[in-house]
């Protein structure tokens with residue numbers, strides 16, 4: 330049967346991962362994820378027959394099921410099987426209320442075993458979306474965009490924020506993946522996915538800033554203290570909030586890892602004196618950093634890398650994250666917090682973290698903070714002190730080719746400001762790049778979840794400079810991608826009319842030459858080149 334996955338940047342080039350994922354995903358896990366996507370399409374087909382509305386329950390279930398299949402989120406076969414069964418059950422409830430049965434293949438999957446699900450996977454893998462490779466490529470682009478969209482929407486839902494229009498779009502788009510559509514229809518769906526992605530990111534921005542306040546300029550320590558600590562990684566701010574409350578006064582400190590770093594920028598978390606700093610770098614170096622951290626680690630979302638024995642007993646997952654053999658902190662009971670006491674008790678018996686570095690990172694430049702500095706920024710642009718903004722947001726990854734981003738950041742001329750969000754920043758956020766009249770040359774807006782901030786900043790600058798077209802701003806986009814949330818951000822930028830984006834370190838493998846050609850022709854997307862040539866071109870506005 331084999332596996333077939335090509336959804337991330339580290340996919341084995343030319344074929345996708347067919348034996349075992351570079352991410353560590355094995356064949357059965359990949360197959361069950363395909364089955365979960367297929368079952369979710371079946372749920373969408375049932376929901377499509379309703380009166381055009383989609384309940385919050387169905388919308389949230391779709392968010393969760395797609396989020397489970399995002400790269401590096403969930404490797405736990407049993408958890409994926411449970412999610413498939415839950416999806417089939419809700420689909421059946423919908424079909425029962427309509428008094429009709431879907432003719433989707435998954436209609437007959439009730440009560441079947443895990444082995445049977447695995448057997449079904451051969452007919453439902455991504456390659457089965459269409460026999461025509463260009464149509465399959467376009468459907469893949471929609472599906473991967475939906476996966477990232479689902480992650481953002483789920484984060485908003487965790488804070489109580491929903492948008493019916495997103496849920497209605499899930500149903501339309503997932504149902505469309507099961508149908509024969511033309512290239513034009515699918516291209517339209519790709520663009521619509523980008524438009525809905527903008528909505529989802531705006532919703533998440535509202536959820537985060539309403540709940541935790543607007544991020545502010547903040548200096549975060551990268552050193553360690555003398556207390557034992559808990560390390561929290563992933564992107565879920567509510568998990569962090571509850572962990573901070575439950576560790577207060579216990580003598581256990583809390584540290585962020587990777588994409589949780591921007592949590593330090595929120596006013597709501599600054600009041601906790603035991604929220605002491607950030608430990609380590611981007612997700613892919615966790616197998617070393619989790620070892621030296623010495624204390625419990627909580628993984629709230631992606632990105633998990635294969636877990637080493639040396640820290641297996643002190644690593645936990647929660648939410649949509651999962652890994653076989655790790656303890657999973659259960660979802661919130663109605664009106665209650667998650668219970669992190671097992672981590673707190675374990676931490677008390679652990680030595681403090683081993684120091685890896687002892688510096689600082691400055692961040693907190695989300696849209697509200699940057700707009701508060703707007704006068705200063707605009708004056709610097711008008712005086713010529715700031716010549717160009719370069720958006721270098723997105724993901725980091727393992728490959729040595731990503732050194733390109735460090736080299737670009739280091740070599741950009743002094744009059745440039747780097748706008749960033751996502752874990753891509755770890756390629757350059759510890760470099761000493763100085764400031765321009767007090768404005769740091771790297772402005773970190775936050776997580777990949779906060780990429781919306783960069784769009785708000787660009788749109789505000791367009792308004793201030795009275796331009797008709799966002800592409801007339803002195804901004805270049807040099808984006809790094811790895812997983813499907815970055816696909817979603819890319820589609821959102823296209824929906825906002827941004828042209829000429831550089832994308833690297835390689836273009837997505839799931840784009841066929843014909844589909845890539847459409848993106849090049851319509852939007853001027855281009856692969857990264859050499860550091861010097863790209864900087865020269867970007868400074869010339871190309």
Ligand code: SF4
Nearest residue numbers: 334337340346350352
């Ligand atoms: Fe390969 Fe990426 Fe799929 Fe993992 S998520 S199996 S690395 S393509």
Ligand code: SF3
Nearest residue numbers: 632724751752777811
């Ligand atoms: Fe990073 Fe996984 Fe994409 Fe959130 S943590 S940006 S890769």
